[in-house]
Amino acid sequence: MRHPDAPAPGEPLGAHYDQCFGCGHQPGGLGLIARAGEDVSVTAEFTVRSGHQGAPGLAHGGVLAAALDETLGSLNWLQRTITVTGRLETDFVRPVPVGTELHLEAQVTAVHGRKVYCSATGRIGAPDGPVAVRAQALFIEVRVDHFIENGRAEEIDAALTDPDQVKVARAFEVNP
Numbered sequence: 001m002r003h004p005d006a007p008a009p010g011e012p013l014g015a016h017y018d019q020c021f022g023c024g025h026q027p028g029g030l031g032l033i034a035r036a037g038e039d040v041s042v043t044a045e046f047t048v049r050s051g052h053q054g055a056p057g058l059a060h061g062g063v064l065a066a067a068l069d070e071t072l073g074s075l076n077w078l079q080r081t082i083t084v085t086g087r088l089e090t091d092f093v094r095p096v097p098v099g100t101e102l103h104l105e106a107q108v109t110a111v112h113g114r115k116v117y118c119s120a121t122g123r124i125g126a127p128d129g130p131v132a133v134r135a136q137a138l139f140i141e142v143r144v145d146h147f148i149e150n151g152r153a154e155e156i157d158a159a160l161t162d163p164d165q166v167k168v169a170r171a172f173e174v175n176p
């Protein structure tokens, strides 16, 4: 369900964690940029770079799965809950050349207790370009303790003392 305080459609969502491989500012990361959509949906763009190759000139499947996973994960902003990927099923429909701008969209399809069912699509070159990848996923709602108990102490301590990170955690209505 779309949270009443969810970002308006078109609003950029930013990074949930500055060092996230998907949406953060990691040198080898995806640099994925997501925006809120209508209802419980998001759109995102990601440009395939040479460091993302699997075969010569083509994106690695795991990188494309990561882009889908990250786009699906950014649905958290619209629900204002924290969920993590429990299951991610991916269809690779077309090869994706290096240099491609992949246009992704994702939406929540059903919620049952802590389980959030969602799906995503990645298209080549434009929002209405040819479909390259698709995913069906199950995300599971967790508390902030999920990270505090399982993350490496070094990064957790840094996150808990970073006001920007604490602000993000609050945006998900969590008090770390």
Ligand SMILES: CCCCCCCC/C=C\CCCCCCCC(=O)SCCNC(=O)CCNC(=O)[C@H](O)C(C)(C)COP(=O)(O)OP(=O)(O)OC[C@H]1O[C@@H](n2cnc3c(N)ncnc32)[C@H](O)[C@@H]1OP(=O)(O)O
Residues within 6 Å of the ligand: 016, 069, 070, 073, 074, 076, 082, 083, 084, 085, 086, 087, 113, 114, 115, 138, 140, 142, 144, 147, 148, 156, 159, 160, 165, 168, 169, 172, 176
């Ligand atoms: C320090 C302060 C700051 C903190 C930061 C705050 C901001 C953070 C903000 C936002 C972060 C979002 C990040 C998004 C990034 C992109 C998404 C990712 O890549 S996430 C990483 C990859 N995923 C994992 O690492 C999960 C690893 N797995 C687990 O930890 C557990 O397995 C978990 C939490 C998913 C479930 O464990 P259980 O013990 O809590 O729950 P159980 O009881 O097992 O499952 C609940 C229900 O879900 C079903 N379920 C669970 N896993 C399933 C599966 N794989 N397939 C089907 N059903 C599954 C179960 O059958 C159960 O269903 P029934 O309620 O009985 O109907």
